[in-house]
Amino acid sequence: MSDSEEEESSDRQLKLALLGDGTSGKTSLATRFAQETFGKQYKQTVGLDFFLKRITLPGNLNVTLQVWDIGGQTIGGKMLDKYIYGAQGILLVYDITNCQSFENLEDWYNVVKKVNEESETQPLVALVGNKIDLEHMRTVKVDKHQRFCQENNFSSHFVSAKTGDSVFLCFQRIAADILGIKLNKAEMEQSQHVVRAELVRYPEEDNQRHNTSNCQSKICSMQ
């Protein structure tokens, strides 16, 4: 076996399943995490999609995360149990601007409990509030989120797939929790994505208008 093959095969593999209503942002989170991209256009996931990403945890531990992006329409369907089965981590994803997507997590969590009813080991469950770039449109209070976490022993996460805010940190914390690894403050801070502000581009004509008014105001202030 070559060195690289040996390295590859010694990787731990973890199955993580993303669950939640349609449009809560599961595909966006998976693509932001695995491919560092974001698409504004909504394309419904039919059934499920897979993503793989290798990360390194403290102690030089390589972990390959299998991210199962499960379509929001699968609830009530025959296949959902099979998709969830064997997952070590469950991410219950909702949109912080959409109350219904939060309320419906109860139903998603009930399916998770049913699938693991007979299992000796239980998956780690994380509650993920997505779209925090839309904080001004938030309808799900932070209190409600925290209460749901405490009542069910979930880990708590707030992220934005759009800006990338805390997305890597969320997956890293979940993987570390499953493996019983503690991340220190510095490691967590390093994973916190820098949030980029969007630049507003004015059309050429507008631009001139803005420049002119800026100039005028500068002149005014100098006088």
Ligand SMILES: Nc1nc2c(ncn2[C@@H]2O[C@H](COP(=O)(O)OP(=O)(O)OP(=O)(O)O)[C@@H](O)[C@H]2O)c(=O)[nH]1
């Ligand atoms: N503003 C904002 N929009 C987001 C964010 N994440 C996802 N979106 C948008 O929300 C819409 C739905 O995102 P998806 O990732 O396709 O949602 P999904 O949960 O995978 O939906 P299903 O495939 O139906 O289960 C898309 O238009 C995304 O661009 C976010 O963090 N901020």
